[in-house]
Amino acid sequence: MKELVVISGKGGTGKTSLAGALATLAGSVVLADCDVDASDLPIILQPQIRQCHDFVQGHYALINNATCVGCGACQGVCRFDAIAASTAKNSIYHPFAVDPLVCEGCGACLQICPLDAISLQPRHAGQWFISDTPIGPLVHARLNPGGQNSGKLVSLVRQHANKIAKERCLDLVLIDGSPGIGCPVIASVARADGVLIVTEPTPSGLHDMMRVIELTRHFRLPTMLCVNRWDINSQQTEAIEVSARNSGVKLAGRVRVDGVFNAAQRQRRTVAQIAVGPVMEDIRQLWSNVSTRLFGAATAPAYDTPPRSAS
Amino acid sequence: MKIAIASGKGGAGKTTVATSMASISHQRGFSTAFLDCDVEEPNGHLYLHPVFDHREPVLVPVPVVDEAACRAAGTCGQCGKVCQFSAIICILDSVRVNAELCHGCGACLLACPAQAIKEKPHPVGMVESGLAGGIQFVHGLLDIGQAMATPVIRAVKRSMPSADVVVLDAPPGTTCPTVETLRDADKVLLVAEATPFGFHDFTLAAQMVQSLKRPLWAMLNRVDGPVDDILAWCGQQRIPVLTQVADRRDVAEACSRGQMPLDCVPQFRTQMMELFAKLVSGEAK
Numbered sequence: 001m002k003e004l005v006v007i008s009g010k011g012g013t014g015k016t017s018l019a020g021a022l023a024t025l026a027g028s029v030v031l032a033d034c035d036v037d038a039s040d041l042p043i044i045l046q047p048q049i050r051q052c053h054d055f056v057q058g059h060y061a062l063i064n065n066a067t068c069v070g071c072g073a074c075q076g077v078c079r080f081d082a083i084a085a086s087t088a089k090n091s092i093y094h095p096f097a098v099d100p101l102v103c104e105g106c107g108a109c110l111q112i113c114p115l116d117a118i119s120l121q122p123r124h125a126g127q128w129f130i131s132d133t134p135i136g137p138l139v140h141a142r143l144n145p146g147g148q149n150s151g152k153l154v155s156l157v158r159q160h161a162n163k164i165a166k167e168r169c170l171d172l173v174l175i176d177g178s179p180g181i182g183c184p185v186i187a188s189v190a191r192a193d194g195v196l197i198v199t200e201p202t203p204s205g206l207h208d209m210m211r212v213i214e215l216t217r218h219f220r221l222p223t224m225l226c227v228n229r230w231d232i233n234s235q236q237t238e239a240i241e242v243s244a245r246n247s248g249v250k251l252a253g254r255v256r257v258d259g260v261f262n263a264a265q266r267q268r269r270t271v272a273q274i275a276v277g278p279v280m281e282d283i284r285q286l287w288s289n290v291s292t293r294l295f296g297a298a299t300a301p302a303y304d305t306p307p308r309s310a311s
Numbered sequence: 312m313k314i315a316i317a318s319g320k321g322g323a324g325k326t327t328v329a330t331s332m333a334s335i336s337h338q339r340g341f342s343t344a345f346l347d348c349d350v351e352e353p354n355g356h357l358y359l360h361p362v363f364d365h366r367e368p369v370l371v372p373v374p375v376v377d378e379a380a381c382r383a384a385g386t387c388g389q390c391g392k393v394c395q396f397s398a399i400i401c402i403l404d405s406v407r408v409n410a411e412l413c414h415g416c417g418a419c420l421l422a423c424p425a426q427a428i429k430e431k432p433h434p435v436g437m438v439e440s441g442l443a444g445g446i447q448f449v450h451g452l453l454d455i456g457q458a459m460a461t462p463v464i465r466a467v468k469r470s471m472p473s474a475d476v477v478v479l480d481a482p483p484g485t486t487c488p489t490v491e492t493l494r495d496a497d498k499v500l501l502v503a504e505a506t507p508f509g510f511h512d513f514t515l516a517a518q519m520v521q522s523l524k525r526p527l528w529a530m531l532n533r534v535d536g537p538v539d540d541i542l543a544w545c546g547q548q549r550i551p552v553l554t555q556v557a558d559r560r561d562v563a564e565a566c567s568r569g570q571m572p573l574d575c576v577p578q579f580r581t582q583m584m585e586l587f588a589k590l591v592s593g594e595a596k
Binding site: 008009010011012013016037038040043044058059077079080101102104105106107108110111112120143145146147148150151178179180181182183184185186200201202203204207208211212214215218219229232233236262265266268 | 319320321322323326349351352354357358393395396414415416417418421422453455456457458459460482483484485486487488490491494504506507508511512515516518519522523535536560563564566567568569
């Protein structure tokens with residue numbers, strides 16, 4: 001069983017569409033949607049939810065107004081500006097309030113409060129689900145808007161996807177990651193068998209790819225690249241591929257611009273379920289390179305030559 | 312006036328809109344600042360081309376334990392008990408700090424009865440600032456391998472220059488980095504990509520902005536079909552939709568060349584000028 005993570009650095013390069021397409025071609029697969037604050041795989045996979053669990057993680061501080069005398073010591077020690085003097089009309093009874101969206105639940109205010117008027121409350125931060133889809137099992141989550149601890153939720157989703165793959169003897173755990181390089185991304189790539197970076201031929205795509213490559217090198221992860229919408233700017237695509245290759249990244253494919261990406265979203269299908277013609281060939285070629293890299297093959301294709309730039 | 316541009320979904324067009332707003336604001340004669348708060352993947356500089364003249368590391372205070380003082384007081388283990396992030400572990404008579412997990416909250420200092428804990432600055436990123444044309448430009452860069460973006464975002468906002476119009480380019484998503492960016496903005500403009508993914512993520516972002524009680528507007532980007540569902544939802548939520556930008560290959564190609572579509576697609580420019588006028592004048596819900 002292998003774990004493949006699809007990430008991008010920059011958002012909106014086609015991670016989720018391509019993750020859905022590759023999963024369709026893979027067949028024996030568990031999907032893990034680790035973009036827990038903007039989870040979009042369920043939109044195209046139409047999951048039947050089999051299990052739903054609450055995600056309770058971390059804390060937020062709560063001031064007991066009956067005990068609080070309004071000394072303001074808590075506000076003085078809070079390094080996250082989460083405690084503010086109340087502006088409510090009856091503020092004599094509620095002198096200070098904690099903004100739970102900003103509070104990191106560190107408990108420094110508890111340490112300083114002379115009257116023990118502050119307590120830490122467990123934070124209900126979202127839900128996670130195990131579902132069935134036409135392509136395979138899907139583990140996904142919904143972090144409450146403004147939620148925290150996305151890294152912990154990502155780890156939980158990944159862990160359960162792996163468990164299902166082992167129990168049902170499935171070959172692949174395909175993880176749809178989130179944009180960026182911070183805690184949810186680190187939680188989704190750590191110790192994976194392979195990372196597929198999906199980028200686009202723009203200066204932002206190049207810049208963000210280089211930062212995410214630095215991240216995968218930092219964690220020593222085998223990394224591959226796909227340039228999506230490559231024919232928007234073929235020179236930029238070549239520049240991106242050269243930079244990636246010079247950083248030790250294997251080129252796995254190019255996918256052209258095609259209306260089928262938006263059409264698939266509207267029809268609630270994966271791109272590979274409805275695409276025909278050259279764009280489907282691009283995706284097949286991508287999966288063939290990625291799967292060979294991941295699982296090995298008797299006849300290893302030449303990864304390091306850029307895929308056909310036919311047009 | 313602090314205008315934050317955010318989206319929910321990545322790649323919806325935040326940076327394109329934010330750099331356009333800053334550019335138009337400057338051309339209209341307002342003193343203008345641009346703050347790139349997407350410190351994981353900042354892109355504003357690729358289009359506004361600032362000349363940086365100031366660089367400063369972002370430091371998070373992490374605890375350092377004076378082991379002799381700690382042992383002399385009997386190694387009570389209180390610091391490890393209060394740390395909510397498992398960044399301090401007490402085993403027998405030794406205390407270990409894991410700086411990667413530390414949020415720099417200072418709870419351990421307050422808890423230590425022997426005052427055996429001091430703090431030392433731990434670098435997590437960099438803030439760079441300078442001028443881009445006449446725009447005062449600031450962005451943050453999270454160090455690779457660091458998990459927490461919020462301290463870098465706070466540092467970017469601390470370096471905010473005073474200006475008539477401050478444009479904040481927010482990170483995608485709905486979690487702590489986005490909350491930190493938007494929490495004190497005067498106005499929030501959400502860029503909704505007109506696709507099912509974009510619509511879904513936009514609704515989550517809108518809920519987040521509403522719970523922050525920030526004045527909220529929306530615009531639709533990359534429109535290439537009917538958008539009745541998004542408009543109906545915005546109507547129900549009383550979110551004014553300021554403009555709808557069509558999905559155009561010439562805009563995408565301009566971006567791919569590193570040009571601002573504002574400078575090479577006249578229709579796009581007209582729409583952005585109207586959008587800016589509405590943003591600085593109108594009232595949001």
